[in-house]
Amino acid sequence: MVFLRYLDVCLVLATAPFVLLGGMPLFGYLVGACAWLLTRLGTAYVHERARRVGDPKLRAGLQVGGMMGRIWIVAFAVILARYAGGKSDGIMAAALVLAAFTVYFVMSFVTREGPLQGGSSTTRRPSTS
Numbered sequence: 001m002v003f004l005r006y007l008d009v010c011l012v013l014a015t016a017p018f019v020l021l022g023g024m025p026l027f028g029y030l031v032g033a034c035a036w037l038l039t040r041l042g043t044a045y046v047h048e049r050a051r052r053v054g055d056p057k058l059r060a061g062l063q064v065g066g067m068m069g070r071i072w073i074v075a076f077a078v079i080l081a082r083y084a085g086g087k088s089d090g091i092m093a094a095a096l097v098l099a100a101f102t103v104y105f106v107m108s109f110v111t112r113e114g115p116l117q118g119g120s121s122t123t124r125r126p127s128t129s
Helices: 007-014 016-022 026-052 056-085 087-110
Strands: none
Touching: 007 016, 007 026, 007 087, 016 026, 026 056, 026 087, 056 087
């Protein structure tokens, strides 16, 4: 299941040879890949930290803050690729991040490890007694 949990990271890394061989915008790929990997590491850290917090309000605040921070970092990366590189670099960064997010989103449902499910370590079933 670990492979499925990080399938989005594998997609980002496996795309590199095709970008190089295909003559696609390398700067846009690098900016998008770095942003995705950075936010993915940050998300893993925030979710692990939120799992250890006892207060539900603080847990929700950490998760929402993590999601919002991720959005801002990825959006900044796409804008950076567009204006520092060019239009094709911005499109490349946006396409890479969109593909990675799509895989991440689907796999979060398959592995039940998304931010809303809370993972297997905190899943509580209602009492039947």
